[in-house]
Amino acid sequence: MMAREVFAELGLEVGIHPDHAVDSSGRKYGFWNIAATCNTEPRSVWRSLIAAHLQRLLTSFDAPDPFDTLPPAEIPNRTFARLYEESALPPLDGHPHRKFAPGVVEMLALDLPDTVAVFRHENARNFGGWEALRQKGIANLRELEVEQLETLNPPGGGSFNVLFGSSFYTASKAMLLPSLAAELTGKHVRQEFGWLMSVPNRHQVVWHVIEDSSVIGAVNGMAYFAAAGYSDAPGPVSPHVYWWNGTGYEQLTEVSDDGTVKIRVGPGFQTVLESVMKG
Structure with missing residues (x-):
């Protein structure tokens, strides 16, 4: 399988499942996004797309916690209320969230230059709490450009x-x-x-x-x-x-x-x- 080979080239041994892979340290790599990307591209470029996707994931795993490194005043301005597919997420006990529709949950996301970090309960408490952050997250959605x-x-x-x-x-x-x-x-x-x-x-x-x-x-x-x-x-x-x-x-x-x-x-x-x- 091409994905397993790319993991091996990066020095990772993984268990492959239908919609994700798990490495020896328990880190989970979802396939949905990269599968959708490859679906629109010729097979000849799949390997390079998968490798680039995995490199981004590994960089995000190793990066310092943005909640510790960003200036506190920046956090609310980077916060968005965001919808996620519930079945694609790990257990949500550690994260503030609420059901938006059957199978869809609303969470708090911190927008970063190359990725998105999801608020945990302790992050939300440190920066104003769920309700205040959600209000800011909704306000930030309203400010997004209509493309x-x-x-x-x-x-x-x-x-x-x-x-x-x-x-x-x-x-x-x-x-x-x-x-x-x-x-x-x-x-x-x-x-x-x-x-x-x-x-x-x-x-x-x-x-x-x-x-x-x-x-x-x-x-x-x-x-x-x-x-x-x-x-x-x-x-x-x-x-x-x-x-x-x-x-x-x-x-x-x-x-x-x-x-x-x-x-x-x-x-x-x-x-x-x-x-x-x-x-």
Whole structure:
């Protein structure tokens, strides 16, 4: 296996698992991001891409703790609220976090020139606590440049909006909905209907404000867009589409091992569908 050979060239013996490797000291190396990167490049450059990725990881392992080396006044300005795929993370007992949507958690990230450090409980306590840091992290998300906004019209009808960006925190702007939709598209949410949302990977956030029966085409189009964006881009977050039900997000889609996408309609969303069909 090419990955094992590259590890060996760097002097590391590892155990290879389907989605990660573990070295003799217990350090874990995820495959998602580098696999997505290689997926878009010819096989002839895979070895060099994998080697460069591993070198960056090893550098981050050996680097001094940024929470100890950065000036304390800089920490809040570098702090972002960030969304992560829950199943791809180690146990979160040592980190402040909260559930954002099924399978997606919100954490605090410290933005660094070449990487991102995640706050542990002691880091959060030392720099103001979870609530204060989260407020700053949300404010910093609002200040991020809007890079590329598109409205997509899937073949089945309806439309949805996609915000693309090179930032590691673009998908995390989902935490700004529904005000994000109003700001960028002028659409305001009807509270009885809510909105659809997906975060396929760290560089995309997708939404549809429910107004009428076009939601049917939108949810189907978003389902396939999210599944594709999750599987073929770095920084996957979630392959699913979610509906805001007034108090939280409900998962509307299921993706089978063979890539088949299904829509799962619960009682609340069914009521919305019936209402917009009558309208």
